[in-house]
Amino acid sequence: MTTEAGAVPAKETAAAERRGGRERWRRRPEGAVLNVFSHGILIVWALMVGLPLIWVLWSSFKSSGDILGSPWSLPRSFHFENWAHAWERANIGRYFGNTIIVVGCSVIGTMVLGSMAGYVLARFSFPGNRFIYYLFVAGMSFPVFMLVIPLFFVLRDFPGVTLLATYPGLILVYIAFSLPFTVFFMTAFFRTLPTSVAEAAMIDGASHTRTFFQVMLPMAKPGLISIGIFNFLGQWNQYLLPMVLNQNEHHYVLTQGLAQIALQQGYDGDWGGLMAGMVIAMLPVLVVYFLFQRQVQAGLTAGALK
Amino acid sequence: MQHGKYRFIAGFLALPLAVYAIFVISPFVQAFQIAMTDWSGLKGAAKYIGFDNYDKLVHSDEFWNALKHNVIMLVLVPVVTLALGLFFAFMLNVGGRSRRGAVVTGVRGSKFYKFVFFFPQVISITIISVIWFNIYNPDPSDGMLNSLLGAVGLDSLQSAWLGEKSIALACIMLVMIWANVGFYVVLFSAAMASIPRDIYEAALLDGAGRAHTFFRITLPLLWDTVQTGWVYMGIIAMDAFALVQIMSVNMGGPDGATDVVPLRLYQTAFRDSQFGYASAMGIAMLIVTLLFAVLTMRFARRERIEF
Numbered sequence: 001m002t003t004e005a006g007a008v009p010a011k012e013t014a015a016a017e018r019r020g021g022r023e024r025w026r027r028r029p030e031g032a033v034l035n036v037f038s039h040g041i042l043i044v045w046a047l048m049v050g051l052p053l054i055w056v057l058w059s060s061f062k063s064s065g066d067i068l069g070s071p072w073s074l075p076r077s078f079h080f081e082n083w084a085h086a087w088e089r090a091n092i093g094r095y096f097g098n099t100i101i102v103v104g105c106s107v108i109g110t111m112v113l114g115s116m117a118g119y120v121l122a123r124f125s126f127p128g129n130r131f132i133y134y135l136f137v138a139g140m141s142f143p144v145f146m147l148v149i150p151l152f153f154v155l156r157d158f159p160g161v162t163l164l165a166t167y168p169g170l171i172l173v174y175i176a177f178s179l180p181f182t183v184f185f186m187t188a189f190f191r192t193l194p195t196s197v198a199e200a201a202m203i204d205g206a207s208h209t210r211t212f213f214q215v216m217l218p219m220a221k222p223g224l225i226s227i228g229i230f231n232f233l234g235q236w237n238q239y240l241l242p243m244v245l246n247q248n249e250h251h252y253v254l255t256q257g258l259a260q261i262a263l264q265q266g267y268d269g270d271w272g273g274l275m276a277g278m279v280i281a282m283l284p285v286l287v288v289y290f291l292f293q294r295q296v297q298a299g300l301t302a303g304a305l306k
Numbered sequence: 307m308q309h310g311k312y313r314f315i316a317g318f319l320a321l322p323l324a325v326y327a328i329f330v331i332s333p334f335v336q337a338f339q340i341a342m343t344d345w346s347g348l349k350g351a352a353k354y355i356g357f358d359n360y361d362k363l364v365h366s367d368e369f370w371n372a373l374k375h376n377v378i379m380l381v382l383v384p385v386v387t388l389a390l391g392l393f394f395a396f397m398l399n400v401g402g403r404s405r406r407g408a409v410v411t412g413v414r415g416s417k418f419y420k421f422v423f424f425f426p427q428v429i430s431i432t433i434i435s436v437i438w439f440n441i442y443n444p445d446p447s448d449g450m451l452n453s454l455l456g457a458v459g460l461d462s463l464q465s466a467w468l469g470e471k472s473i474a475l476a477c478i479m480l481v482m483i484w485a486n487v488g489f490y491v492v493l494f495s496a497a498m499a500s501i502p503r504d505i506y507e508a509a510l511l512d513g514a515g516r517a518h519t520f521f522r523i524t525l526p527l528l529w530d531t532v533q534t535g536w537v538y539m540g541i542i543a544m545d546a547f548a549l550v551q552i553m554s555v556n557m558g559g560p561d562g563a564t565d566v567v568p569l570r571l572y573q574t575a576f577r578d579s580q581f582g583y584a585s586a587m588g589i590a591m592l593i594v595t596l597l598f599a600v601l602t603m604r605f606a607r608r609e610r611i612e613f
């Protein structure tokens with residue numbers, strides 16, 4: 001008995017010493033209470049965010065009557081035809097294709113033009129450098145709503161060819177609207193890269209253009225990935241610009257198509273199809289988000305961090 | 307060499323500058339011109355009318371009603387979003403029970419929480435609107451929220467939500483907060499991670515509790531990021547277009563209770579073809595946004611702390 005009683009405190013002190021200062025948190029009663037409390041709140045918020053999204057997925061397998069009548073029930077049987085209806089009857093397939101064409105071209109265009117401008121502005125001093133840089137950066141503060149009215153007429157009355165409700169028109173507008181942030185980001189990024197490698201390439205006889213494409217661009221890959229994801233998500237989810245500038249149903253992108261289907265539900269009532277359409281529209285961004293979670297989060301918050 | 311350099315610079319800048327000038331700079335300049343006319347969209351049919359559009363705007367009850375809602379959002383949405391974002395980020399990064407010998411740690415599963423919280427940022431505002439349209443469905447058994455309240459016996463709390471004039475705007479604001487909190491959790495987490503751990507450890511040794519640690523250490527050191535985040539969130543609050551257009555009753559209803567300036571502008575331009583008047587609204591939006599940004603920077607400025 002006595003030996004045991006003596007051993008216990010000794011063991012405890014040893015353990016406390018081993019664990020060092022961290023016991024201080026736990027010794028305060030508020031620590032334990034707060035810990036339960038903080039976990040509780042975090043879980044509640046996670047459910048608030050997660051449940052509605054999972055709800056869309058499981059609703060896409062339910063019949064339209066069940067989605068409305070018992071919104072919380074699990075699917076009674078799997079209505080895979082929702083997906084087929086969405087893809088064909090509700091034209092989600094076509095909208096999907098349109099979105100791929102427009103976003104694919106505009107992301108590539110944004111990256112190429114944005115890194116070209118960013119590189120020149122970061123690495124070369126010439127008269128007007130600062131002016132052009134601030135001209136680009138100022139674009140970040142223009143409200144899109146203010147630009148959208150004149151832009152409508154710029155596209156409609158474009159000399160020689162109307163760009164309104166065409167792929168090239170939308171692509172060019174997406175590129176132009178993504179340039180301010182892309183140029184801002186890439187200029188900052190190229191400034192952080194060492195100059196010695198480019199100088200070595202020049203001494204070896206590479207031209208400026210070749211140095212850019214074969215030396216600098218590969219070195220800028222981490223930055224390109226961040227800003228590429230940023231632009232992809234922003235352009236994939238863009239709503240206002242296509243709403244105004246792309247009013248031809250054959251060229252609708254996904255956000256427009258879904259909004260139209262949603263606004264028509266009062267007449268059609270194909271909720272199952274709408275849910276399946278939303279899942280289809282979310283899939284590409286979900287894949288990107290799952291695969292590149294860290295880069296997505298870093299890319300989207302990059303502008304707000306110093 | 308010099309010659310080649312300038313040719314290279316011109317070659318690389320020409321295309322980006324041209325695209326940017328045609329589709330961003332020129333519309334920006336034209337907006338001011340169009341706002342001075344009574345243009346209805348026909349080529350060459352615009353008549354110069356000076357500041358009449360602005361005069362009409364100042365005397366329009368509809369416009370003030372919409373602007374009032376934007377200003378309410380501008381004040382409330384950033385406060386709540388940033389407060390929740392800071393709170394969650396603090397919990398995730400500093401609020402955990404200590405383990406593995408570290409004095410300051412995040413809660414278990416903080417990566418998972420960040421993953422879930424951030425989710426609404428990557429999906430389209432259209433999809434968010436449709437989801438919340440179903441959550442707010444006024445029918446007691448069809449609506450997700452109402453049927454949930456009914457199931458737990460809180461029938462008295464069931465409501466028409468977006469159909470209820472007094473709370474419709476609050477419902478819209480809740481969706482904005484819901485969608486954006488995750489962004490700030492991730493943003494503030496990144497900023498908190500750059501605060502040296504020994505500052506926390508020193509505070510702990512001096513006997514500071516969590517509340518103290520938060521208000522005396524975390525918040526002052528994050529102030530720059532909070533300020534930037536405030537401006538970002540304010541710009542989002544000036545928008546709200548897609549949410550109101552897709553979710554609200556009769557676009558901006560009931561009875562104008564959720565109307566916002568972007569929706570007014572959109573309807574005035576593309577439904578009523580009053581492009582001059584709508585452009586004046588756009589310029590009013592630019593002024594409010596800039597005013598907001600300047601005021602935020604002016605009043606939130608503090609001594610910058612280097613660490």
